[in-house]
Amino acid sequence: MIESSSSVTENHPVRTDIATARRIVIKVGSSSLTTLDGGLDEAKLIALTDVIGAHRAAGHEVILVSSGAIAAGLEPMGLYKRPRDLATQQAAAGVGQGLLMAAYTRALGRYDLVPGQVLLSADDLIRRTRYKNAQRAIDKLLALGTLPIVNENDAVATEEIRFGDNDRLAALVAHLSHADALVLLSDVDALYSGPPNLPESVRIEHVSSIADLGDIAIGGTGSAGTGTGGMATKVEAALMVADSGIPAVLTSAEKVSGVLGGEHVGTWFAVTHKRRGTRLLWLRHLARTFGSVTIDKGAESAVLSRGTSLLAAGVTGVTGDFEAGDPIEIRSLDGTVIARGMTNFSAHELPAMFGFSTDELGTRLGNDYRKEVIHRNDLVLTHVSGGR
Numbered sequence: 001m002i003e004s005s006s007s008v009t010e011n012h013p014v015r016t017d018i019a020t021a022r023r024i025v026i027k028v029g030s031s032s033l034t035t036l037d038g039g040l041d042e043a044k045l046i047a048l049t050d051v052i053g054a055h056r057a058a059g060h061e062v063i064l065v066s067s068g069a070i071a072a073g074l075e076p077m078g079l080y081k082r083p084r085d086l087a088t089q090q091a092a093a094g095v096g097q098g099l100l101m102a103a104y105t106r107a108l109g110r111y112d113l114v115p116g117q118v119l120l121s122a123d124d125l126i127r128r129t130r131y132k133n134a135q136r137a138i139d140k141l142l143a144l145g146t147l148p149i150v151n152e153n154d155a156v157a158t159e160e161i162r163f164g165d166n167d168r169l170a171a172l173v174a175h176l177s178h179a180d181a182l183v184l185l186s187d188v189d190a191l192y193s194g195p196p197n198l199p200e201s202v203r204i205e206h207v208s209s210i211a212d213l214g215d216i217a218i219g220g221t222g223s224a225g226t227g228t229g230g231m232a233t234k235v236e237a238a239l240m241v242a243d244s245g246i247p248a249v250l251t252s253a254e255k256v257s258g259v260l261g262g263e264h265v266g267t268w269f270a271v272t273h274k275r276r277g278t279r280l281l282w283l284r285h286l287a288r289t290f291g292s293v294t295i296d297k298g299a300e301s302a303v304l305s306r307g308t309s310l311l312a313a314g315v316t317g318v319t320g321d322f323e324a325g326d327p328i329e330i331r332s333l334d335g336t337v338i339a340r341g342m343t344n345f346s347a348h349e350l351p352a353m354f355g356f357s358t359d360e361l362g363t364r365l366g367n368d369y370r371k372e373v374i375h376r377n378d379l380v381l382t383h384v385s386g387g388r
Contacts, residue, residue, distance in 0.1 A: 017247055019262030021180035023142075026052065027065040027170035027237075031187045032253035039075040040068060040099065044253065046107045048185075051257045052147070053111030060260075061142050063177055064115075065150045065170040066104070072096030097151065104149055116141040119153040125172045125282070135176045167237035168285075174241050174248075175281055182241045182248040183259055184234045189252040191216065191235060191267040207269045210239055238269040240285045245275035280380040283327060283340045291320015291347055292329035292337070293373065300332050303339055303379070309372035310341065310379065312353040312361060322347050330374070339381045341374035 018024070028048060035041045052062050070082060070089055073096025083089050097119070104115045118137060124130040141148045150173055152166060167184060174182040193216060194201035207213065213235065238248035249259050251266025258265045276284075295303070299314020310330060322328055323346045330339040345353065353361055353369065362370030 018181050018183070018249060018259055021060065023061040023063070023177065023179045024055075024181045024183060024260075025063045025065060025170055025174040025177065025179045026183045026185065026256065027166055028067065028185045028253055029166065029187075030067040030071045032185050033066070033068040034071045040072040040096075040103060042103055042107070045103050048253055048256065049104065049107040049111070051260065053108065053113060054257075055260050056113060056147070057111065063138060063142070063148045063150065063173060063179065065166050065173055066100065067151065067166045068100050069093045069097040069151055072099045072103075100151075101149065108147060114146045115149045116144075116146040118148050118150045120150060120169065120173075121153045125169075125176065131176060138173070138177050165233050167233040168240070171237040171240040171285075172281070174246050175244050175275075179246060182238070182246055183256065184237060184248060184250045185253040185256055186231070186234060186250070187252060188231065189255055189266060191231065191250055204267050205264065207238075207242075207267060209272055236285070238267075239272075240281065242269045242271050243273045243276065243284070244281050245271055245273060247271055276380075279342075279378070283342070283378075284380045284382060287327035287340060289320075289329050289340060290322035290326040291318065292331050293318050293343075293350065294331045294333060294335075296333065300338060303330065304381065307376060309376040310339075310374040311358060312350070312373050313355055313357050315350060315354055315373060318347050318350045320347055324349075328374075330379075337382055339379055341379035343374055344371055345369075345373060 032048070033041060033044050052064065056062055070092045073092035073094070074080070074082070076095055076099070077092055079088075079092065083092060097117075101115065101117050108115055118134070118141070120134060124134050138148050138150075150169065152169055170182060170184065173179075188196055190203045190205075191207070192201040192203055204216065234250050238250055241248050248269040249266045250269070251259055255263075255265045293310075293315050294317035295310065295314045296316050299310060302308040302314070303310055316333070320328065322343060324344055326343060327340060328343050329337045330341060332338050350373070352365070353373075356364065358370055358372070
């Protein structure tokens with residue numbers, strides 16, 4: 001159910017969860033930290049740190065996921081808009097990241113807060129050993145009383161494996177840090193039923209599930225033109241954490257104080273599922289797939305209804321060019337994507353395995369083939385509401 005700003009706000013006392021959250025992740029986008037000319041706006045940054053400083057003083061832990069490194073590097077490099085090519089983006093990030101952290105250090109110093117820079121790549125959060133290392137780093141920074149400031153490591157990120165925007169990064173940071181809530185800030189104060197500048201558009205106050213968003217027109221990047229995400233990726237990130245047991249609020253940087261105080265501003269995304277493992281969260285929402293397998297009705301029922309692993313006996317077709325360990329889609333006979341998973345076999349190996357049981361494969365092809373095509377621990381449903 002979607003409720004507009006005309007709804008009775010008393011129906012949603014859960015907003016107090018934000019005000020009482022012990023640990024909260026706040027994500028701020030480039031459009032909320034920059035001028036219309038594209039440079040870093042220290043007045044906006046100071047206003048944000050004033051709110052964060054007060055919230056920390058009240059006994060809460062805050063992790064800030066901050067965009068703005070590329071935008072901060074534009075003016076010093078003589079650039080007037082965000083570059084399109086990756087090499088120039090990396091160069092701007094290399095210049096701007098230091099300037100951004102220096103600005104945060106000055107602003108937070110007024111509250112005796114020391115920022116701790118954490119630069120992450122997608123690899124850091126989708127590989128188990130690196131994920132645990134990132135988790136320990138953030139936990140230790142919090143334990144030592146510092147304020148972790150997280151950003152994607154744009155200076156070395158590649159097109160092939162990157163978050164693409166900090167909204168998705170913030171969702172994963174909220175998950176790995178066991179945050180109690182996620183606040184996504186932009187230059188728009190909420191999600192609206194249409195373009196916010198149209199008089200007929202109304203604020204969406206409460207989102208209970210992804211089905212609520214079917215008729216909503218979701219816009220692109222902010223007015224400053226320096227960001228990469230826009231409203232669509234913020235909604236995706238909010239749904240991602242809600243799908244993993246963490247409530248989220250989407251609003252503007254100007255209203256962050258009200259959100260942290262439990263006021264009914266912005267758009268609230270209610271929890272839709274208990275906390276998931278990070279790998280399953282990544283598989284469901286972020287992973288780039290390299291192909292697919294088609295399965296028969298029996299295998300479809302087993303995967304969807306009984307939560308089993310996918311065995312070769314139920315596989316009827318394969319598309320794409322993938323290797324063992326790659327993420328792939330699982331499709332029903334009518335082509336519907338019902339799940340995603342990490343395959344144990346390559347695309348060229350699978351056709352010789354169609355229809356055979358695990359024991360038969362071991363006898364015919366050797367013990368290396370005596371295993372599932374996709375183990376249930378590396379498989380997440382996408383077709384049914386809530387998934388597994």
